[in-house]
Amino acid sequence: xxxxxxxxxxxxxxLADVHEPNSREAAGxxxxxxxxxxxxxAGAFPRTKPVEVRHIxxxxxxxxxxxxxxxxxxxxxxxxxxxxxxxxxxFKQTALGVIWVILQPLxxxxxxxxxxxxxxxxxSDGKPYLLFVYSAxxxxxxxxxxxxxxxxxxxxxxxxxxxxYFPRMIMPISSSAAVLVDFxxxxxxxxxxxxxxxxxxxxxxxxxxxxxxxxxLTTTGVSLFLSALNVYYRDFMYALPFILQxxxxxxxxxxxxxxxxxxxxxxxxxxxxxxxxxxFRWAVLGGQAVPIVPMGMAGVLGCWFFFAGAMVFRRVERYxxxxx
Amino acid sequence: xxDIAVRVEGLSKAYRIRASRGQYGYRTLxxxxxxxxxxxFRLRNSRNDQETIWALDDIYCEIRRGELLGxxxxxxxxxxxxxxxxxRITEPTAGHADIFGRxxxxxxxxxxxxxxxxxxxxxxxxxxxxxxxxxxxxxKFDEIVSFAEIEKFIDxxxxxxxxxxxxxxxxxxxxxxxxxxLLVDEVLAVGDLAFQKKCLGKMDxxxxxGRTIFFVSHNLGAVTRLCGxxxxxxxxxxxxxxxxxxxxxxxxxxxxxxxxxxxxxxGWNSQGFEFVRICVEDSExxxxxxxxxxxxxxxxxxxxxRRPLPGCQVAMFLATSGGxxxxxxxxxxxxxxxxxxxxxxxxxxxxSIPAHFLAAGLYVASFTAHLPLQTTYDDVPEQVRFEVSRxxxxxSLDSRKPIVAPLIEWQTEKSS
Numbered sequence: 209x210x211x212x213x214x215x216x217x218x219x220x221x222x223l224a225d226v227h228e229p230n231s232r233e234a235a236g237x238x239x240x241x242x243x244x245x246x247x248x249x250a251g252a253f254p255r256t257k258p259v260e261v262r263h264i265x266x267x268x269x270x271x272x273x274x275x276x277x278x279x280x281x282x283x284x285x286x287x288x289x290x291x292x293x294x295x296x297x298x299f300k301q302t303a304l305g306v307i308w309v310i311l312q313p314l315x316x317x318x319x320x321x322x323x324x325x326x327x328x329x330x331x332s333d334g335k336p337y338l339l340f341v342y343s344a345x346x347x348x349x350x351x352x353x354x355x356x357x358x359x360x361x362x363x364x365x366x367x368x369x370x371x372x373y374f375p376r377m378i379m380p381i382s383s384s385a386a387v388l389v390d391f392x393x394x395x396x397x398x399x400x401x402x403x404x405x406x407x408x409x410x411x412x413x414x415x416x417x418x419x420x421x422x423x424x425l426t427t428t429g430v431s432l433f434l435s436a437l438n439v440y441y442r443d444f445m446y447a448l449p450f451i452l453q454x455x456x457x458x459x460x461x462x463x464x465x466x467x468x469x470x471x472x473x474x475x476x477x478x479x480x481x482x483x484x485x486x487x488f489r490w491a492v493l494g495g496q497a498v499p500i501v502p503m504g505m506a507g508v509l510g511c512w513f514f515f516a517g518a519m520v521f522r523r524v525e526r527y528x529x530x531x532x
Numbered sequence: 533x534x535d536i537a538v539r540v541e542g543l544s545k546a547y548r549i550r551a552s553r554g555q556y557g558y559r560t561l562x563x564x565x566x567x568x569x570x571x572x573f574r575l576r577n578s579r580n581d582q583e584t585i586w587a588l589d590d591i592y593c594e595i596r597r598g599e600l601l602g603x604x605x606x607x608x609x610x611x612x613x614x615x616x617x618x619x620r621i622t623e624p625t626a627g628h629a630d631i632f633g634r635x636x637x638x639x640x641x642x643x644x645x646x647x648x649x650x651x652x653x654x655x656x657x658x659x660x661x662x663x664x665x666x667x668x669x670x671x672k673f674d675e676i677v678s679f680a681e682i683e684k685f686i687d688x689x690x691x692x693x694x695x696x697x698x699x700x701x702x703x704x705x706x707x708x709x710x711x712x713x714l715l716v717d718e719v720l721a722v723g724d725l726a727f728q729k730k731c732l733g734k735m736d737x738x739x740x741x742g743r744t745i746f747f748v749s750h751n752l753g754a755v756t757r758l759c760g761x762x763x764x765x766x767x768x769x770x771x772x773x774x775x776x777x778x779x780x781x782x783x784x785x786x787x788x789x790x791x792x793x794x795x796x797x798x799g800w801n802s803q804g805f806e807f808v809r810i811c812v813e814d815s816e817x818x819x820x821x822x823x824x825x826x827x828x829x830x831x832x833x834x835x836x837x838r839r840p841l842p843g844c845q846v847a848m849f850l851a852t853s854g855g856x857x858x859x860x861x862x863x864x865x866x867x868x869x870x871x872x873x874x875x876x877x878x879x880x881x882x883x884s885i886p887a888h889f890l891a892a893g894l895y896v897a898s899f900t901a902h903l904p905l906q907t908t909y910d911d912v913p914e915q916v917r918f919e920v921s922r923x924x925x926x927x928s929l930d931s932r933k934p935i936v937a938p939l940i941e942w943q944t945e946k947s948s
Binding site for chain 2: 263526
């Protein structure tokens with residue numbers, strides 16, 4: 209009995225002919241020849257360039273898994289496209305659009321300047337308080353916004369996670385990457401503020417080249433950790449605003465490190481954001497003492513945070529599709 | 533190097549259903565901490581409160597390059613789990629699979645489409661999700677758009693697309709992916725017939741290009757036509773493998789016939805109304821799955837009413853396997869519903885769908901006993917299936933593809 213549910217027109221009837229056993233075997237034989245060269249078969253679809261036939265073994269993983277940087281690199285286009293999508297979507301249906309990127313940190317700094325600088329008169333090492341806060345706000349805003357976006361990135365795309373394979377790390381990392389655009393805009397605004405306050409740029413600014421990677425490592429590590437655990441325990445998203453608040457007051461954002469007693473400074477610098485923020489402030493506004501100790505500690509801790517976050521992520525990501 | 537594309541050895545996947553899971557399906561920290569406090573000395577991974585379900589159980593198979601493998605089986609047989617493991621969405625619990633080549637999957641068309649983005653942006657996004665490089669997508673962009681037939685709307689946000697356009701674009705992106713191994717799960721149930729045909733054609737083209745395809749479908753006709761070989765899964769176990777036509781025949785005979793009949797599982801409670809048994813029968817009263825186009829189809833519904841249910845009607849909804857609603861009918865259609873009394877007792881109803889009415893295809897029947905728009909007393913959704921073949925149908929005479937195929941009387945007189 210022939211069953212033709214809907215393939216009744218000529219086109220598909222011809223299609224059936226192709227499936228005569230002979231032609232299939234012929235195709236198979238042609239294939240084998242190609243395969244022995246270790247290349248993808250060039251058939252009806254000519255490839256742009258021959259690709260090595262890759263072998264993967266799928267099996268249960270036990271314990272810790274290595275961080276597969278090569279695979280992340282292979283999916284770099286996805287990372288860029290996802291980040292681009294995030295940026296584009298963020299300002300859809302807003303009246304001011306990109307101006308918000310400039311306004312948000314400026315307004316926040318303004319509020320801090322009034323409350324902590326003007327009313328509470330917190331010391332700002334003799335610098336204009338607005339600039340003092342804004343320079344610290346640069347790395348901090350990136351950190352806080354990344355955590356918020358990356359934390360929800362995986363559960364926000366649960367359909368994708370359960371239907372398509374891609375390195376799961378792409379998701380939180382691309383969320384952070386999208387925030388990097390805001391960071392770049394804020395950095396430009398910083399230059400404008402420096403001009404407005406007539407602050408002479410110094411060679412200190414070169415330190416940013418080292419500080420930005422440290423900021424990225426720290427942020428990515430914490431984001432990976434949070435986003436992974438958030439798949440299992442959604443409590444983290446509720447706790448995050450408070451974690452961020454405590455973390456913010458635990459970092460020299462609105463106050464200067466000088467108010468921390470000398471003997472506690474080392475302990476204080478175990479928070480990698482302390483080194484990053486102090487470094488940013490020093491790079492932008494200058495100062496007598498180079499905060500070399502907190503910066504160095506931030507560098508080491510940043511690498512450690514990244515590594516630990518990524519390892520935890522790799523450890524739990526294998527069950528994402530089953531749990532999400 | 534052999535010409536094997538995929539070798540699967542002892543592949544198994546267990547899902548643990550936790551008895552102590554929270555109401556949202558995942559545990560909150562609170563629950564985790566509480567359970568630790570309650571029994572601090574119990575091993576953390578103790579599985580006393582967990583029930584294990586083997587979605588895949590010890591599967592062995594080997595697929596050669598350029599082969600089209602059909603995977604058939606009932607819902608819940610493990611077909612999707614099998615594909616999910618092969619495309620690395622989830623890990624197996626035991627066993628392993630060796631994959632030679634890049635894997636592309638089409639588990640659900642259009643996942644990753646973002647409604648706010650335009651068609652163009654979504655092509656790049658979706659392509660990248662499926663593992664294409666940006667340069668690769670740029671190269672094939674025009675081809676993708678023209679295959680989907682949406683050139684005019686490519687810069688319109690996808691949220692303004694019709695379902696059909698959405699599907700066409702999504703399939704088109706996936707079809708232009710060039711993996712050595714392509715996993716396809718029931719994507720042909722969507723879109724119009726012309727596009728379905730185009731998709732099947734494209735799949736065949738891909739296979740001829742030397743790629744290996746895993747094809748999961750309830751459309752047995754398509755499996756037989758397209759696939760050289762097939763495997764049959766049932767409750768996670770591989771029941772049979774071999775030439776597609778043999779496997780499909782076996783599946784129909786042994787498994788699908790069971791679909792023609794539904795019996796109430798023990799322990800199912802209802803609110804005063806219970807469907808007891810529903811069966812699709814031939815003219816001699818035997819359960820039957822496959823009907824010729826020129827045979828009437830009988831549906832027998834046995835039910836019992838436990839308490840008076842005034843106004844309750846018993847209805848049948850018939851849909852194609854693609855989800856197209858074909859007809860609905862209720863036993864009260866001819867009466868005034870408000871005057872309908874339904875008194876306790878056991879009843880048996882037979883209804884018949886006339887010969888020469890349904891077009892060839894697979895049909896899914898759902899049954900419900902309800903007070904229309906108010907209360908549902910009992911329902912049996914999508915449990916009963918049957919198929920109408922082309923044999924004896926008008927369609928077999930030429931290449932029509934209608935939704936209904938009634939025998940309509942034509943009266944022609946010579947007028948002058």
